[in-house]
Amino acid sequence: MDTTVADTLIGTTIDGRYRITGRVARGGMATVYTAVDERLERTVALKIIHPSQATNVHFVDRFTDEAKTIARLTHPNVVAVYDQGRHQGLPYLVMEYVQGRTLRDLLNQRRRLNPVEALAILEQMLAAIAAAHRAGLVHRDVKPENVLVAEAPSGGIANLVDSVVKVADFGLARAVEASTTDDSGQLMATVAYVAPELVTDGHADARTDVYSAGIVLFEMLTGRVPYDGEVPVEVAWQHVDNDVPAPSHVVKGLPNVLDDLVARATRRDPGARPTDAGALLAEVQVVRDDLGAANVETALLRQVPARSPVADATALVPAVTSVYPAATDRPTWARLPEQNKGGRAQRRAAPLVEAPVGRFGDRRQIFIVAAIALMVLTIVGSTWWVTLGRYTEAPQFVNMTRTQVEQEARTKGFALVFGDGRYDENVPKDVVLAQDPPATERIVHGGQITLVLSLGPERHQVPDIIGLERAAAKGEIETNKLVFKEGAGEHSDTVPQGVVISTDPKPGQTLKPGETVTVVISKGKAPITVPSVIGQNITAARDQLQGLGLIVVEQYKDSNEPADKVIGQSPGPGTGAEKDDEIKLEVSKGPSQVIVPDLTGQPCPQAKATLEGMGLRVTVNLNVNGKVLQQSPGPNTPVAPQSEVVLNCL
Template identity: 40%
Template sequence: MQHDEHGDRHARAGGADAVADPMTGRVLERRYRIGPRIARGGMASVYEATDLRLDRTVAVKVMHPGLGDDNEFAERFVREARSAARLSHPNVVAVYDQGDDDGIVFLAMELIPGHTLRDVVRKEAPMSPARALALMEPVLSALAAAHRAGLVHRDIKPENVLIADDGRVKVADFGLAKAISTDTQHTATGGVLIGTVSYLAPELVVSGRADARADVYAAGVVLYELLTGAKPHEGETPIQVAYKHVHEDVPPPSRLEPGIPAYVDALVARATARDRELRPADAAVLLHQVHRVSHALAEGVLDDADLTADLTPLRLQVEAVEAPSPDDTAPEPFDHVELAAMTAPIRTMDRPPPDRPRPARPAPPTDQPPVGRRSRKGLVLLLVALLLIVGGGVGAWWFLDGRYTSTPGVLGMTQKSAERQLDAAGLDTEVGDPAYSETVAAGRVVSTDPEPGSKVLTGGTVTIVLSLGKERYDVPKLKGLTEDEAQDALTATHLGFGSTTEKWSDTVAAGIVLSSSPKVGTTLRPDSPVDLVVSKGPQPVKLQDWVGKDADDALAWFKAKGLKGKVTKEEYSDDVADGDVISMDPPGGTTVHRGDAVSMVVSKGPELVEVPSVRGEGVEAATQKLEGLGFKVVTQNASGSLGLGFVWSQSPGGGDMVAPGSTITLSLI
């Protein structure tokens, strides 16, 4: 798959026309409402979206189905997205979240309103070296942070450099190219090319393997494009361009734009050296070199031979010395000295026959010097030639090797020891940004630039990087946070989010973290996954129907289920026995949660009235009185009745409490 150089624009508002798209209007993972599409590239489409939880506008990058459906790719993409989210840097587009919604693999990231560096190239290139380096500085700063974190971008190009409306420069798409390239063959013949071919380092074309120096190469090509307005290698097909990256050097920018200082040409040549061993080790080293060149430009320096020689890759220095200019047809001053010295004219004299004496003749006049003078002149010329040869050799040795010294090996030393060692070698020391190391103790030198044994100008500067020790982070306190807050806390601590397990809790509200695994305070490597246990709230309970049943039994059941049962009212009831439940709130069958309250109305039985005493009264008066109170009256003769018609006894007796309408039996005497 080859990226479209102009199509893979990143998350930026106002830079692309909204196109009708099936994704528009969807809500991913119940959080991101997808808006209009604002960019489309070879691997993904970018949408403006709303984060419903945090009520903010973000950019959501959705992988094309052909990539997102590959489970292996999706897993790699998740790992790389987590690594990219670790990059908290002002010149890196922030990655907020990553997800997989039913096969739709996506990234949620910072939305950058503005334009890309490609737009700047179209409008301003070719531009002044000072302007070009000012644009590259934040790009290299972002790459340096990535390289320190062990990330290689692999797809640096103007389209992936975003420029906000307020002038901020941001690099996008960290981790994406790396996730794809893991299972993709990068060859110039039989495979496919990941990344924009115009910016591919030769080693990516040949073997597909790359380190931070591949990003350095791409940055150098971008710098060339800013300076000249053109790409260094052109071709009718991507394969032709890739072939040129492998077999042809990037030409000096001054070839297209005369007037560019030689040390700027040297900077581009150093960054784009086909042999990656000749390039800066990473973006931090290139950024240091950019600062040196920017300083020279700010000072108005037109030519700096030492800076040019220091930046020019050694191979190009040798070729410059060994290869004569095609326009130089004048012989070197000592090209024919030896021939002139050794071919002095030899004259033959007329010799008389042996039997004939030689006549005495005066020597003819001549303008030539005597033989002794000729010999001395030839000797002088020979000595001059030798001196020139020796001087030229010494000069070449000085230019190519003599003025250099080897960088001492100071790895593993303390800063003071390393400084003493470098000072003894006639070199200055500069301390770079510290870096973590699994093998070098904290406070000791973990790397140098140049590397140990590399050539460096006598009196030059060696940058040492001190170890921070092993990179480890403690699991922060997550209990009591929401799940989103806990994930943000893990990201801020450079740890990864593993998985979430939900658990019922009678005391903690739903969505709140109960615990983590490993537990708080555990020391872990960067990106180590931390699992969360999150509350689902109180466990639900289905209410049993207790109407018409004993209220005490109901209260005991509520307590066993973790509910708060209570009797809120007692009422008389002609239908429900005393002590039984008349009604429940909520009613039986309702689903409630532990800790919820359930109220009941309990029966006091029928309402009772007092029976008046009618003993000794006449039967008619007594009957009339009781019936007037709603009672029913039954009469009978008492034992030994005399037929007098008076009440001898009653049942229930006077003063008893009975239900209204009860029957009162009167015994007459």
């Protein structure tokens, strides 16, 4: 939708109900306007899809379905959807109008936020996204532009800790889930916040939103995103190839717990991240509690030794309230149930600290002593909890199987993260090789333990490289951590020069890393083309082949062909050969001979029948019914089959 079309909509009443009063923003998929719902007399936000998307039937249907789902998703941190419809064929949504600015506007103005502000905003973001995850929705495009920071109840947004945060564009993000690229081939998700798995295979689940939320936290703490570049696809692949740097490397002095939180949320392996926004929210609240407790304790310890407790007890109160607020100072929507209870207890105790000085000295002194005692107990309790109480010893997991450690971790309440495995010749597969922190070291109750599992003895299969050219074959061998060795080449009539003919060991056999694979590579067709000598006399055939530098080996066989005729050769005609290669020729011995019997004195008809039965031709002279007086060839003479025998009879 271009600017002209957008401007003409201002003043238009859509569906007889929503009168558009102004344009708020124009994005890649839709334009957002302010409008007045004349039926309920309230200001709403109206989002109209661009005409370029209206022709995509799948997009429109998915957008409509997801809008219905979001409309049923009631949560104080989700921008509510009130209505939907079509205007001139373009789908639109009617949503809650949030008076405030986007998180992007805030970051443009202030560059970065302090840790407590960043965590306060992140908590509400995650509360909204967690509600969507529980409903089976994945946002896919978590970024500062989709986070609205409303005015605080006290007015304005200067106090970000008390501001109301709302997340928008759930339906729009899910509507494009089936298509991860636009017409130009670019990723639909914003590349600065895109999760690695969305880049590599287009897959998105709840952990994808966790990754993007971690990048948003990094930007709130540091004032910039972790990766940038001139081409969007280059930025996207940096998420795949690199770990997100620690925020404290960019802004010195940030607590280590924030580095750990960002690292947990932005693991490149989705399985190493919190399972969904709700799990990350729990970790964020623990971190915020730790930051609040640590700052309160530091402030008290700095104040107490400098003054007389009795004289200046009430002066401690400003020091306590000037540091980062603890969990009990949060708005109700940002607290877990147990924190709400703690907040009520804290508020009931607060008057003892803040009680004004009365007219009666004894009462004033009692209040001061009680306040001092309460502060001392708080300091001692906080110190014990921070330094000792919340810690336990890491269990010994080394040499246990994966199944055993998972059961043990569930029993003792630890979270497990499995790092990259490592090959080991002596330790079976899926047995723990190492752990961090090591056994017996201090670890927070319910903390995370990273384990390295054995992959077993390292073995690699000889790849099937037959038919590959030499360079590609060498690369395949070395990729499998094996050594490429080129053996003696062979001529081949079928395999082109430079292409692998065979390997030793054969493909599929397993070897240790560094073992050698000998590769036989084709030298192409041999330089001499063997001619056909079949049917020639052996003498002529021998002369022809020897003239080409080939060695003739003759083998005589019985045959009906004439003697000394070549009846076969190996290798066959047209085959390539080298000088001094052997050519085997099969040579006919000639037909088998028949011995003519002695027929003298026998009746001529009987003699003729005998000879014809032996495969000979018979000629009878004189008296055909007489007796044989003479025969030619004579008795016991060997003759070829079908030879003629002449009988003279009287």
